[in-house]
Amino acid sequence: MSDRAQEIYDVVGIGFGPSNxxxxxxxxxxRGDDPRGGTSALFLERQPSFGWHRNMLLxxxxxxxxxxxxxxxxxNPTSSFSFVAYLHASGRLPRFxxxxxxxxxxxxxxxxxxxxxxxxxxxxEYGTEVTSIRLPPGTGPERADRLRLRVTDADGRTGRVIxxxxxxxxxxxxxxxxxxxxxxxxxxxxxxxxxxYRRTNPAELRRVAVVGAGQSAAEITRFLYDELPHxxxxxxxxSYGYVAADDTPFANQIFDPGAVDDYYFGSEQSxxxxxxxxxNTNYSVVDxxxxxxxxRRAYDEDVRGENRLRFLNLTRVTGVKRAGAETRVTLQxxxxxxxxxxxxxxxxxxTGYDAMEPAGLLGDLDRHCLRDxxxxxxxxxxxxxxxAPAMRCxxxxxxxxEHTHGLTSSLLSNIAVRSGEIADSITARRAAAExxxxxxxxxxxxxxxxxxxxxx
Ligand code: FDA
Ligand code: NAP
Numbered sequence: 001m002s003d004r005a006q007e008i009y010d011v012v013g014i015g016f017g018p019s020n021x022x023x024x025x026x027x028x029x030x031r032g033d034d035p036r037g038g039t040s041a042l043f044l045e046r047q048p049s050f051g052w053h054r055n056m057l058l059x060x061x062x063x064x065x066x067x068x069x070x071x072x073x074x075x076n077p078t079s080s081f082s083f084v085a086y087l088h089a090s091g092r093l094p095r096f097x098x099x100x101x102x103x104x105x106x107x108x109x110x111x112x113x114x115x116x117x118x119x120x121x122x123x124x125e126y127g128t129e130v131t132s133i134r135l136p137p138g139t140g141p142e143r144a145d146r147l148r149l150r151v152t153d154a155d156g157r158t159g160r161v162i163x164x165x166x167x168x169x170x171x172x173x174x175x176x177x178x179x180x181x182x183x184x185x186x187x188x189x190x191x192x193x194x195x196x197y198r199r200t201n202p203a204e205l206r207r208v209a210v211v212g213a214g215q216s217a218a219e220i221t222r223f224l225y226d227e228l229p230h231x232x233x234x235x236x237x238x239s240y241g242y243v244a245a246d247d248t249p250f251a252n253q254i255f256d257p258g259a260v261d262d263y264y265f266g267s268e269q270s271x272x273x274x275x276x277x278x279x280n281t282n283y284s285v286v287d288x289x290x291x292x293x294x295x296r297r298a299y300d301e302d303v304r305g306e307n308r309l310r311f312l313n314l315t316r317v318t319g320v321k322r323a324g325a326e327t328r329v330t331l332q333x334x335x336x337x338x339x340x341x342x343x344x345x346x347x348x349x350x351t352g353y354d355a356m357e358p359a360g361l362l363g364d365l366d367r368h369c370l371r372d373x374x375x376x377x378x379x380x381x382x383x384x385x386x387x388a389p390a391m392r393c394x395x396x397x398x399x400x401x402e403h404t405h406g407l408t409s410s411l412l413s414n415i416a417v418r419s420g421e422i423a424d425s426i427t428a429r430r431a432a433a434e435x436x437x438x439x440x441x442x443x444x445x446x447x448x449x450x451x452x453x454x455x456x
Contacts, residue, residue, distance in 0.1 A: 014361070027118055069413050358395075
């Protein structure tokens with residue numbers, strides 16, 4: 001066990017993507033206001049170095065939110081960790097402004113994230129995977145004040161234990177494949193796209209298919225069409241055509257920090273309305289400019305009398321079989337509709353993601369987390385999972401709270417404010433636990449999803 005591992009941290013963050021990076025910054029910036037000199041924190045990330053969806057860093061892909069929704073600005077507009085501060089440090093601020101564009105490329109935003117993480121890197125361990133969170137041996141939930149994390153190094157063999165008074169789980173979205181489809185050398189999920197593509201000889205890709213009608217699918221289709229001038233690129237889309245993401249100003253208000261309260265404290269009916277009316281701001285939709293880019297390519301082909309870019313609309317993938325070097329894909333047009341099989345050299349499933357699911361990490365500890373009647377976690381407004389009341393250590397979620405906090409849960413839009421709220425909650429609870437401290441209001445308030453409590 002290393003010296004570091006024997007320490008007990010006020011907070012350990014699991015995963016170091018943008019969400020927990022933003023939390024590290026919030027904790028750093030609150031240090032000066034804290035008479036105790038700050039909150040001790042450690043962040044554990046299984047990747048060997050910082051990376052934000054690296055396998056989708058396609059050359060022309062742009063951000064889907066304004067650069068002002070960076071790691072810090074909405075919480076602290078004068079932060080030295082803002083995107084504008086990064087541009088200034090890089091000497092590109094005037095030229096960026098001349099672009100007159102709110103949406104930088106994903107590659108530039110990635111550079112910004114790397115620049116920001118380098119400034120808090122002394123609190124991060126890369127190449128370290130958390131495999132479980134438990135109560136320390138011999139401790140029940142009654143008044144438990146710390147959690148024990150088991151971690152392994154990149155080799156998967158060297159294990160050790162770290163303890164924390166609070167754990168913030170931010171392990172990200174989970175790639176989803178169609179039922180009956182398994183990944184292999186020629187069946188890829190979009191989350192592994194560039195890595196797989198670069199390992200493949202482009203000359204062997206004469207006929208490729210991309211499944212899905214979301215942003216990932218459209219971007220990969222465009223990329224493959226441009227990169228493989230000798231290949232047919234098939235786009236298998238369940239809709240009649242790509243649907244545009246609604247990023248108009250009124251609809252965009254659902255991503256405002258204030259919308260979290262409206263969702264959290266709203267009725268079941270109003271929460272339903274968020275999803276019914278505004279799912280098309282994010283899921284199964286594509287940015288308008290990418291749609292037009294693809295249509296232009298298809299039309300230009302018509303003019304030239306070519307037919308390399310093909311669309312199979314109203315179609316879903318229902319299975320894949322390996323047939324020698326060929327990938328045989330079963331396609332179904334509509335429910336109960338015509339079924340057919342086509343062979344491809346590679347199949348890219350840009351079929352989306354499931355929400356973050358911490359139950360695997362929690363194991364037996366999950367029994368002490370309260371669930372609502374639908375079996376979902378009850379989560380307090382400060383993103384702390386509602387637990388058996390006597391448990392003093394905190395389990396916080398960054399992600400996986402769509403049912404309680406709304407659409408921003410898996411997105412960047414609100415990470416600065418959300419991280420600030422989590423940092424404040426941890427500080428307030430620590431102060432309350434000190435002699436003479438008052439119980440924070442959150443601890444007494446009912447959690448979203450509260451009703452008939454279920455302790456599993
Ligand atoms: P993220 O997934 O980024 O990070 C989680 C981290 O946890 C990963 O680095 C992972 O390695 C690590 N991890 C997982 N399990 C672990 C374990 N057991 N131990 C240690 N580490 C572990 N949203 C938006 O608002 N605007 C946008 O422009 C985009 N663009 C975008 C592009 C693409 C290609 C995708 C797939 C998604 C987006 N998104 C987005 C949504 C996306 O969820 C969001 O941008 C962030 O990635 C959310 O950051 P997180 O830190 O929560 O998760
Ligand atoms: P997504 O929006 O969930 O889209 C998944 C698509 O796959 C949907 O069209 C879905 O159709 C389809 N699908 C699922 N199973 C299928 C099947 N068996 N056959 C055919 N189609 C199937 O996922 P995503 O495009 O990966 O986007 C995820 C998140 O990442 C979003 O927030 C998005 O904005 C973000 N993103 C951002 C960028 C960027 O910033 N540039 C790039 C990529 C992604 P149904 O809806 O009918 O199931």
